[in-house]
Amino acid sequence: MRQLNLHAAEDLRTDEVPMPKPGPRDMVMKVAACGICGTDLTLLRHGPATADPMPLGHEAAGVVLSHGSDVAGLNDGMRVVINPMSTKAVIGCGGPEGAFADYVLVREAEIGRSVFPIPEGISFAAAALAEPLAxxxxxxxxxxxxxxxxxxxxxxxxxxxxxxxxxxxxxxxxxxxxxxxxxxxxxxxxxxxxxxxxxxxxxxxxxxxxxxxxxxxxxxxxxxxxxxxxxxxxxxxxxxxxxxxxxxxxxxxxxxxxxxxxxxxxxxxxxxxxxxxxAIGYPHELAAVMAEIAEMPDELEIMISHRFDFGEIQMAFDVARSLDCAKVMVEFAA
Ligand SMILES: [Zn+2]
The missing domain is CATH 3.40.50.720 (NAD(P)-binding Rossmann-like Domain)
Structure with missing residues (x-):
């Protein structure tokens, strides 16, 4: 599968990596949409903290592909948003996983904490705004x-x-x-x-x-x-x-x-x-955002200014850096 890695400052590459395998408490999400965040742009400018390539992408929505036997309440095929801060090694921000990838591993998946179902009528791209909204x-x-x-x-x-x-x-x-x-x-x-x-x-x-x-x-x-x-x-x-x-x-x-x-x-x-x-991050707001997100489909559309396919990710980052944009959304073909 494809995964976007930051190799050094100004050096973003789409690498071919093995499919993630979920442990008994994990899940794998097939990514449908992931927003570019100011944090991604800062990391791109300064490079990763260590010598290892750093996977990016943390504002993601998609579909549950598979999950471990100990994960309760999740069904394969369920439309979900992930909480990137739910794991100690934050997804797309220093941890081993990033959501600018065809699939992303969510460790210790738990509904209401690390995974939130997307309400009906809300698109993946709109749902991927949950994190910045929080x-x-x-x-x-x-x-x-x-x-x-x-x-x-x-x-x-x-x-x-x-x-x-x-x-x-x-x-x-x-x-x-x-x-x-x-x-x-x-x-x-x-x-x-x-x-x-x-x-x-x-x-x-x-x-x-x-x-x-x-x-x-x-x-x-x-x-x-x-x-x-x-x-x-x-x-x-x-x-x-x-x-x-x-x-x-x-x-x-x-x-x-x-x-x-x-x-x-x-x-x-x-x-x-x-x-x-x-005010930093969202210690307890993500659940409240997901509870109200269905009431604001028009607002969510206004917040998204550009949409790119994952194959055009370099161009997407260029637009996000131009500041002539609001949220730049990267989408993955189904
Ligand atoms: Zn963000």
Missing amino acids: VARHGVERADPRPHHKVVLFGAGPIGLGAVVWLRRRGVTDLVVVDLNDHRLARAKALGAAHVLNPTDVRLDAALKDIFGAARNAIGEDAVDADIYMDMAGAPTIPNQVVTMAKQNAKLVVTASYRVPVELDFHKLLKSEMIITS
């Missing part, structure tokens, strides 16, 4: 917005777009999405963001004041009347921009993965008495 949902849960909150969301990539979906479902209507890419902003708007801003065109604090109005920081200085800022972009200028314009008690949730330390003006932070926190 990351986005965890970010939104950490922000804990109320319907009346005014929210500024930085970053309209797949995680940011997922956050738009969850914020709207939580009843948030005053939502501004900020991104440098107009293609991504158009999708945020289609998902229900009331306003979108490209900071190359506008002065961000002035534009946000126009939309949300002005408020005060803790010492009475002029500030933007936004309750919550969500950083799903990871541009090093964002944290300081936020502490500079934040009103008293505003909240910043960082979901973006910063590769380098960021300097923060603590004098400005002092004046806002704001809360800064972070």
